[in-house]
Amino acid sequence: MDPIEEKPSKTVDIYRDTWVRLLGYANEVGESFRALVPVSLVWGSYAVATAYVTADAVDKGKKAAVAHGDNPGKTTQVAVAVVDTFVWQALASVIIPGFTINRVCAASLFLLGRTTKWPLPVRKWATTAIGLSTIPFIITPIDRSVDFLLDSSLRKVYSEGEKHK
Helix, strand or coil: CCCCCCCCCCCCCHHHHCHHHHHHHHHHHHHHCCCCCCHHHHHHHHHHHHHHHHHHHHHHHHHHHHHHCCCCCHHHHHHHHHHHHHHHHHHHHHHHHHHHHHHHHHHHHHHHHHHCCCCHHHHHHHHHHHHHHHHHHHHHHHHHHHHHHHHCCHHHHHHHHHHCC
């Protein structure tokens, strides 16, 4: 009989590896429904997404604090973890996708008004469906673009600071 091999368990990040990640998409869903719901609900969806972004940044700061113990530069490493996570999440989960879905929905409503004779409620529901169906297609390109943007800018500042220690 072979001994049972223990596989190293991967630490689960609740903000990246569980359903909690879906809270980061709340504002895209809100933007998709903008034509159908009061604007206060859309802004509420931004509050949910922003709370998610903030919670993830705080979590990464706490993890950086534990990882660096009492080492010199701990405060800087914690700050870098918090700022990097917050900026990345704000851009990739809230700002860019929210703007993108907003514009897709606005263009859809406009074009449906110009090209169909559908009644306004049908056009609004169609716009919402288009917005919701767009979300899965924009996630990866936006994430990669934000990675490139931060790697080309803010993260260079972090790495320069590391070189001068």
